[in-house]
Amino acid sequence: MxxxxxxxxxxxxxVGENVADRAVQGGLTAVIVEGELVGGECSYWACMPSKALLRSPQALRAAQHVGGAAEAVTGDLDVRAVLDRRDSFTSHWQDDGQVAWLESAGIDLVRGHGRLSGERKVAVTLPDGSVRTLTARQAVAISTGSDAAIPPIPGLHEANPWTSREATSAEEIPESLVVIGGGVVAVEMATAYAALGATVTVLARSGLLGSVEPFAADLVAEGLRGLGVDVRTGVATKSVARDADGVTVTTDGGDVRAAEILVATGRTPRSGDIGLETAGLPAGRWIRTDDTLRVPGVDWLYAVGDVNGRVLLTHQGKYQARAAGDVIVARAKGEGVDDERWGRHVATADHAAVPQVVFSEPEVAAAGVTEAAAREAGHRVRAVDVEFSSVAGASLHADGYRGRARMVVDEDRQVLLGVTFVGPDVxxxxxxxxxxxxxxxxxARLWHAVPSYPTMSEVWLRLLEAYGRQSA
Structure with a gap:
């Protein structure tokens, strides 16, 4: 060491693993400073455990919607088996495997809390309380992620609410759960816990899934209600109180009682105690970067992943990490930087081609921008919708399959700006x-990308046909 x-x-x-890996692959030396589990939020409290909780109920529902298979399904969901499977995907909250991968990749690890302490310097408070100072010859990359935001609702903090961490790692399913929020975490955890046997109420003041097409949010609300979830939109939470039997949530539409409460109202950057002031940056805020992920005015400092606030998705953070690691190597070696639009050293997709899936019932899968966002950006667009009922592959996939697809076309350039699919397994x-x-x-080129028949991908042909009819 x-x-x-x-x-x-x-x-x-x-994200941090990918930055370090690209740097090492480029011939540099790298060290990761981590105070919790190597593998981060996604591995232990977000992507992996949440999808493990959702997958078993989803598979059961899928079987129940196919004739012949439905008749064979005679039992109920085995909740304990679902939780055990979830635990296997988190490696039982042990990071030995992740640490072994770092070693195999030639990346050093220092366990402790790291803070910037000067130009290219990081002071690490080790588990025994001592401090070790590290120096970077080339760059420091901040990939500290984000935390769940707790809104200033009277009594909420004192009620010790669940956040996404507790919801994805719980070992018991509460009899009832009230969810404050209407975003992806709120929707997915409401879907999971309703399927696992809890009585779920969702309080979504601003509605569900505000970043997706409105029709998609409407279908998700319908799907949640079909699972027995009490979805209340436009309802403001006034206060929360916990007693020995659970929580009481007071809203402007009446009180809600539940055994447990989950707050899913957004994220806040994990940047409050990492020494940003030593680089002349405000603490506790999203760290602004250019498209090479470098902090403007601080040529040795990068911010990658959630902490920069660009796109709070693991796959986008890893995409940023590949660009950042490669550009750090290029700058260290005095090589040219490919920072033109869609160049290898920039994160252009953050602005134009972000994909996201909401693992709700039904699923929402979207890429690019919505129709409203495209118009707001000044594009002349046309939105084309088709129902999946027109697609033979969807009818084969599930009896009575319901879903919708939309493509948003830039009329001037004749290219796609956004696509949204809603339905089971999209x-x-x-x-x-x-x-x-x-x-x-x-x-005109997409017409030559022929979808296989009979698959759900035939929806692409139906979208192009609908566009052609509108243009005639």
Whole structure:
């Protein structure tokens, strides 16, 4: 072990791991500073455990909607088995495997809390309380992620609410759960816990899934209610009180009682105690970067992943990490920087081609921008919708399949700006849309991308046909 490296990375989640890995692959030395589990939020309290909780109920519902298979399903969901499977995906909250991967990749690890202490310097408070100072010859990359935001609702903090961490790691399913919020975490955890046997109430003051197409949010609300979830939109939470039997949530529409409460109202950057002031930056805020992920005015400092506030998704953070690691190497070696639009050293997709899946009932898979966002950005667009009932593959996939697809077309350039799919198992369709958007594939060329029959991908042909009819 040494105290001097080419690159120091604060944060050992997937984003920090990728920054360090690209740096090492480029011939630099790198160290990760991590105070919790190597693997980060996604591995232990977000992406992996949440999808494990959702998958078993989803598979059961899928079987129940296919004739022949439905008749074979005679038992109920085994909740304990679902939780055990979830635990296996988190490695029972042990990071031995992740640490072994760091070692195999040639990346050093220092456990402790790291803070910037000067130019290219990081002071690490080790578990025994001592402080070790590391120096970066080239760059420091901040990849500390984000935390769940707790809104200033009277009594909420004192009620010791669940956040996404507790919801994804719980070992018992409460009899009832009230969820404050209407975003992705709120929707997915309401879906999971309703399927696992809890009576769930969702209090969404601003509605559900405000970043997706409105029709998608409406179908998700309908799906949640079909699972027995009490979805209340436009309802403001006034106060929260906990007693020995649970919590009382007072809203402007009456009180809600539940055994447990989950707050899912957004995220806040994990940047409050990492020494940003030594670089002339405000603490506790999103760290602004250019498209090479470098902090303007501080040529040795990068912010990658959630902490920069660009796109709070693990896959986008890892994409940023690949760009950041590669550009750090290029700058260290005095090589040219490919920072033009769609260059290898920039995160252009953050602005134009972000994919996301909400693992709700039904699923929402979207890439690019919504129709409203495209118009707001000044594009002349046309939105084209088709129902999945027109797609033979969807009818085969599930009896009575319901869903909808939309593509948002830039009328001037004849390329796609956004695509949204809603329906059971649409997640695996979205990468084709992401490629079409990122590649700026002309609609005339998309006609030659022939979907296999009979698959759900035939929805692409139906969208193009609908566009053609509108243009006639």
């Amino acid at each position: 040494t105290d001097e490296y080419d690159v120091i990375v604060l944060g050992g989640g997937p 997640a695996e369709l979205i990468h084709a849309a992401t490629i079409a958007i990122a590649g700026e594939v002309p609609l």
